[in-house]
Amino acid sequence: MDKLVDLHTHSTASDGTDTPSELIEKAKNIGLSAIALTDHDCFDGLEEASKKAEEVGIELIKGVEFSTEYKHGEVHILGYWLHSNPLENPSFKKVFERLLELRNERNEKLFKKLETLGMPIDKDEVLELTGNSMICRPHLARIMVKKKYVKNINIAFSKYLGMNGVAYVPKQKFTQQEAIDILRDSNAVVSFAHPYLTPCRDEKERKELIKSLADKGIHAIETYYSMNNDKQTTQTLAYTREFNLLPSGGSDYHGTLKPNISLGSGKGRLKIHYSILEDLRKTSI
Ligand code: AMP
Ligand code: MN
Numbered sequence: 001m002d003k004l005v006d007l008h009t010h011s012t013a014s015d016g017t018d019t020p021s022e023l024i025e026k027a028k029n030i031g032l033s034a035i036a037l038t039d040h041d042c043f044d045g046l047e048e049a050s051k052k053a054e055e056v057g058i059e060l061i062k063g064v065e066f067s068t069e070y071k072h073g074e075v076h077i078l079g080y081w082l083h084s085n086p087l088e089n090p091s092f093k094k095v096f097e098r099l100l101e102l103r104n105e106r107n108e109k110l111f112k113k114l115e116t117l118g119m120p121i122d123k124d125e126v127l128e129l130t131g132n133s134m135i136c137r138p139h140l141a142r143i144m145v146k147k148k149y150v151k152n153i154n155i156a157f158s159k160y161l162g163m164n165g166v167a168y169v170p171k172q173k174f175t176q177q178e179a180i181d182i183l184r185d186s187n188a189v190v191s192f193a194h195p196y197l198t199p200c201r202d203e204k205e206r207k208e209l210i211k212s213l214a215d216k217g218i219h220a221i222e223t224y225y226s227m228n229n230d231k232q233t234t235q236t237l238a239y240t241r242e243f244n245l246l247p248s249g250g251s252d253y254h255g256t257l258k259p260n261i262s263l264g265s266g267k268g269r270l271k272i273h274y275s276i277l278e279d280l281r282k283t284s285i
């Protein structure tokens with residue numbers, strides 16, 4: 001039987017709907033050999049995931065997904081095998097805490113805007129949903145649906161919370177170089193997440209972005225991804241060869257927040273072989 005892995009998943013520590021323990025149990029039950037937990041801008045789920053992984057006997061790769069600046073939106077950067085907890089690095093801790101502070105300020109603005117629009121949201125209700133961890137826009141979207149302010153999460157984003165929505169408040173982010181340096185400083189393997197979800201204007205811009213990320217120090221590109229079509233996968237693989245990078249792969253599982261994306265298999269066809277993980281691991285040693 002093929003040994004398969006999933007190197008891109010979210011738990012309730014950011015905007016997933018499974019707790020870290022539930023996620024690990026699910027991964028074990030569907031027969032994955034390894035899983036990376038890569039919550040957005042946050043390490044809160046890693047300890048719980050680590051304990052559970054040991055208990056059920058599955059390999060866990062401690063990871064993270066950072067949002068970084070990009071001229072047309074965001075570039076997402078994945079880090080794997082955080083050998084030392086980045087929060088133990090004082091200069092990183094300082095930047096990271098500042099980012100969290102800015103996120104909280106941004107959330108306060110979002111709460112105010114929604115209230116002005118006649119959609120008040122109780123912060124305690126959101127914190128209950130997050131288990132007192134970081135508040136992200138999908139949490140607000142879920143409460144908006146629960147309170148029947150909107151029909152579904154997509155409308156919450158398109159009308160209100162998304163970039164073109166009336167309640168949009170941008171979030172302060174790392175620069176690409178900051179995120180890559182921080183991860184490399186903690187001996188992580190660094191991968192450019194979902195290149196085809198990144199808002200490049202055209203393929204030329206995407207290629208330029210990949211070249212500049214390679215120059216900045218990434219090791220890999222997320223080649224096998226739920227939302228990719230075959231052409232995009234083939235093209236990404238060609239970029240890994242051209243820029244001497246490795247392929248990585250993952251589903252971007254978020255639980256019921258993205259119900260059409262399943263753990264491990266994405267939209268049904270995703271298959272990430274253990275050899276992908278082994279090649280990435282070699283880079284981290
Ligand atoms: P935040 O970090 O608070 O800006 O929230 C960003 C998260 O919102 C992303 O990681 C996505 O999971 C989620 N998101 C962004 N756009 C949408 C959308 N249109 N529908 C559902 N979730 C979205
Ligand atoms: Mn997300």
Ligand code: MN
Binds near residue numbers: 194
């Ligand atoms: Mn992402």
Ligand code: MN
Binds near residue numbers: 008010065252
């Ligand atoms: Mn993700």
